[in-house]
Amino acid sequence: MNIKIEFNEREQWLLSFALMNIFGGGSTNVLQNILGKHVESARLLESKVEVQVNRKHSSIELTSNEWRVMYESLNAVIYGLGPCELPTITGFTLQEAYDVNLKICVAVWGAYGGRTWQEALDFRSKQHIS
Numbered sequence: 575m576n577i578k579i580e581f582n583e584r585e586q587w588l589l590s591f592a593l594m595n596i597f598g599g600g601s602t603n604v605l606q607n608i609l610g611k612h613v614e615s616a617r618l619l620e621s622k623v624e625v626q627v628n629r630k631h632s633s634i635e636l637t638s639n640e641w642r643v644m645y646e647s648l649n650a651v652i653y654g655l656g657p658c659e660l661p662t663i664t665g666f667t668l669q670e671a672y673d674v675n676l677k678i679c680v681a682v683w684g685a686y687g688g689r690t691w692q693e694a695l696d697f698r699s700k701q702h703i704s
Contacts, residue, residue: 575637575638576635576636576637577635577636577637577638577641577681577682578633578634578635579633579634579635579641579677579678579681579682580632580633581632581633581634581674581677582632583630584665585674585677586626586627586634587627588648588664588666588671588674589623589627589634589644589648589674590623590624590627591651591664592644592647592648592650592651593616593619593620593623593624593644593647594620594624595651608649608650608653608654609646609647609650612642612643612646612647615639615640615643616643616646616647619636619640619643619644619647622636622640623636623644638682641678641681641682642682644678645675645678645679645682648671648674648675648678649675651664651671652668652671652672652675
């Protein structure tokens with residue numbers, strides 16, 4: 575089953591960068607170690623994402639397994655670069671990069687912080703009331 579997720583141009587660039595950086599960036603070995611078993615899947619996914627980003631459409635369409643690899647790849651880049659290098663290299667703050675990954679999480683798994691979207695909204699509204 576394919577899942578299409580809307581991203582702005584900047585977010586699409588980050589996803590493409592994440593995959594490219596795993597195989598051609600300065601921290602290649604570190605990122606591949608973090609990504610672990612998903613390295614080969616990420617290598618196959620790199621060109622597919624690049625083609626979709628270059629089309630200049632507002633969305634990227636992948637299978638749920640491919641989204642899992644994309645999610646893990648972006649996590650590897652976030653973790654590998656850390657909060658200091660991430661904004662310098664990508665122009666994204668830690669929170670902005672996290673939000674892109676959260677968009678994937680919500681669309682693919684219907685989860686927000688381990689909860690369904692509605693549970694998360696209910697939980698957050700209760701926190702603000704108390």
